[in-house]
């Protein structure tokens with residue numbers, strides 16, 4: 521588990537949190553596979569913390585990471 525990808529799921533909307541939990545359950549250990557077939561399902565998963573951070577609508581506050 522990479523520390524830099526940890527986000528505060530308490531601040532996510534219900535939908536975004538479900539995406540995030542699904543990502544953790546099914547994708548966290550697989551990591552990026554763009555070297556095989558970019559963009560990979562890890563990078564494009566809506567629950568990927570990288571994507572959540574850039575999606576303001578995923579956050580209760582409306583502002584990513586705050």
Ligand SMILES: [Zn+2]
Pocket residue numbers: 551552553554555558559560561562563564
């Ligand atoms: Zn990737």
